[in-house]
Amino acid sequence: MNKFAALIIDDEPDIRALIALTLKRMELDCYQAGSVSEALTLLQERPYHFCITDMKLPDGNGLDLIELCNTRHPDMPVAMITAYGNMELAVNALKAGAFDVVAKPLDTERLRELVKAALQLTKVPANIENLPSADGLLGQSASMRALKEKIFKVARTQAPVFIFGESGTGKELVARLIHHQSARMDQPFVAVNCGAIPRDLMETEFFGHTKGSFTGANSEKSGFFRAANGGTLFLDEVAELPLDMQAKLLRVIQEKAVRSVGAEFETPVDVRVLCASHKDLGLQVQAEEFRQDLYFRLNVIQINVPRLADRAEDIPLLIRHFIRKYSQEWGMPEIMLEDSAQQALLSYHYPGNVRELENILQRAVTLAEGDSISLSDLSLSKPIDEEPDDSNPRIETNNLEAYLENIERRAITQALEATRWNKTAAAEKLGISFRALRYRCKKLEID
């Protein structure tokens, strides 16, 4: 008797036999069913660590079986066999909760990898209550509880996920949690801010280059995809990718292989792609700024991360957490928050979300004199509509250029402060590209 058991569901005996042979070599006990009804009988008889099902079965379809297994056997990963190139079906299977999909004709090497990954899940806690609470995503509001539940569910599949939310809401934290609760947890997690990579370096940063492939390529570079091999690649601010890079990315995701700059052949890569943006990718597609085919590939499952202002009941918990964190960091006893400061924090609007609250408290703990934080230690910024109206400024200068530079500097600094120095979000606010903002910051010496 082996440690693991697998259930193979397919009406073609030859395919069942091929899968069983591969799985037995991996030391799994194999049980076979040729129809949904046979599968349901076997599912009642014993637990399985892995299940693989064909889409079309004589008395039903694999999608219904996946949904049923998700309800009755939520710990068992179910993979689905689909016809080669049927993207829509593959996406539907993942949306229905399939662990992963594998195309016909079956590639036994790919099947082995998939099974190995599925069995890794036996190491991951089987229900959300058993996860260590120190995982970092704080919040007890209904929207945060729903978010954690969804993270837990998608972590148990290989499906691509698009994480949508305003800047500073915790999108990267969500991506890290998905990785750490997934079958890939022992493999690398590589986070990339797509808006921060200079355009002419993008290809080598993503796909690497061979030694001597261009002047200055003195050594080989592996690139993000190969660095994340076996693990998870997190593409933050994915909407910032230029269209030509989007086409290259799509190809790598479809082919599961990368070709480095200067390389003759492609190298296979096994990477789960998670991505995030504060922009609505659907709208970007409509505006023809984002490829629809890539959008369908990346946005198989969407996770929405709530704004902090929409879950105000979590603010006290976060305040305590950040005060404790920064008091400990400075090696001082936990500092108190004066009532007026607490009230101000509870009613503040947080355009920069949790990152802004964290920055406010980090600064306040550092600046506070004595053992408490006062209202003035918080230096909260005013909502935009309370700012002085300077729509019609008087020009009192004989140096127009310096005057305009001053206005530009002020607008940029305000946008940066409002977004807690997140350049991608600040550029968005100002209606200019990330690159244009970087250029202007350099020119105006804004750090």
Ligand SMILES: Nc1ncnc2c1ncn2[C@@H]1O[C@H](COP(=O)(O)OP(=O)(O)OP(=O)(O)O)[C@@H](O)[C@H]1O
């Ligand atoms: N729910 C939370 N609990 C604890 N810390 C949080 C939470 N959400 C965010 N943070 C903290 O806030 C900061 C910003 O989070 P993160 O970088 O994940 O946001 P983001 O949405 O990816 O931002 P951006 O869009 O600007 O990249 C981090 O220091 C993170 O640890």
